[in-house]
Amino acid sequence: MSDKDKxxxxxxxxxxxxxxxxxLNPEVQGRIGRELRRTYAxxxxxxxxxxxSQLLEQLAQTDKNxxxxx
Amino acid sequence: MSEQNPSPVDFQSGFAQLVPNLRAxxxxxxxxxxxxxxxxxxxxxxxxxxxxxFAEGSNLKAWLFTILRNTFLSEQRKRKHEIEDADGKYxxxxxxxxxxxxxxxxxxxxxAFDTLPAEQREALVLVGAEGFAYEEAALMCGCAVxxxxxxxxxxxxxxxxxxxxxxxxxxxGR
Numbered sequence: 373m374s375d376k377d378k379x380x381x382x383x384x385x386x387x388x389x390x391x392x393x394x395x396l397n398p399e400v401q402g403r404i405g406r407e408l409r410r411t412y413a414x415x416x417x418x419x420x421x422x423x424x425s426q427l428l429e430q431l432a433q434t435d436k437n438x439x440x441x442x
Numbered sequence: 443m444s445e446q447n448p449s450p451v452d453f454q455s456g457f458a459q460l461v462p463n464l465r466a467x468x469x470x471x472x473x474x475x476x477x478x479x480x481x482x483x484x485x486x487x488x489x490x491x492x493x494x495x496f497a498e499g500s501n502l503k504a505w506l507f508t509i510l511r512n513t514f515l516s517e518q519r520k521r522k523h524e525i526e527d528a529d530g531k532y533x534x535x536x537x538x539x540x541x542x543x544x545x546x547x548x549x550x551x552x553x554a555f556d557t558l559p560a561e562q563r564e565a566l567v568l569v570g571a572e573g574f575a576y577e578e579a580a581l582m583c584g585c586a587v588x589x590x591x592x593x594x595x596x597x598x599x600x601x602x603x604x605x606x607x608x609x610x611x612x613x614x615g616r
Contacts, residue, residue, distance in 0.1 A: 397602060404551075408566060408567075424483060431452055431454075435454060
């Protein structure tokens with residue numbers, strides 16, 4: 373809501389653009405989608421730092437201990 | 443019987459498998475890699491402590507992402523005066539190591555992405571990269587579905603403007 377108002381006062385063009393969503397350059401739209409997914413996939417593919425793998429092991433261990441006790 | 447009994451093994455393996463996604467989401471939210479990993483660490487601990495409150499069969503990724511998001515926001519509030527409006531300061535926040543042929547293109551995309559407000563980056567990642575439905579993303583962010591849609595739209599418009607201008611050798615046919 374407030375966002376919309378903000379846009380209106382700051383740049384009225386945005387609203388025109390939104391109405392014209394269908395004519396946003398489809399090539400650019402496709403490119404945005406592809407690059408977003410690729411950039412994100414690269415982040416997902418990064419190896420975990422040691423501190424996080426260690427934490428996972430610790431947590432798993434906690435669980436095992438608990439189960440054994442109960 | 444096994445359905446009634448939430449399987450710790452399933453939770454645990456699902457949990458571990460989703461850590462890379464949590465990291466990517468954290469990076470998209472806060473840009474700074476170290477801070478993102480701290481955020482993930484805190485999220486994992488919280489999620490683990492509260493795992494009994496996870497409804498088996500519901501969306502574990504959405505559940506974890508919501509915890510991460512809430513952790514991010516409360517931290518953000520705490521640090522607010524320190525890092526007031528850090529948007530856009532993290533050049534290369536979501537940048538990747540440049541092994542691809544389209545390195546330049548990617549960097550430009552990342553730069554453009556970093557200029558978006560945090561709530562739009564978040565919306566774009568949840569819907570566009572993670573593939574959450576608008577309804578799910580709206581639930582996770584505690585906003586109306588229409589708000590989520592308009593955030594995604596505004597993000598796409600802004601990126602279209604930024605990236606479309608750049609290689610405007612195009613379709614207008616001249």
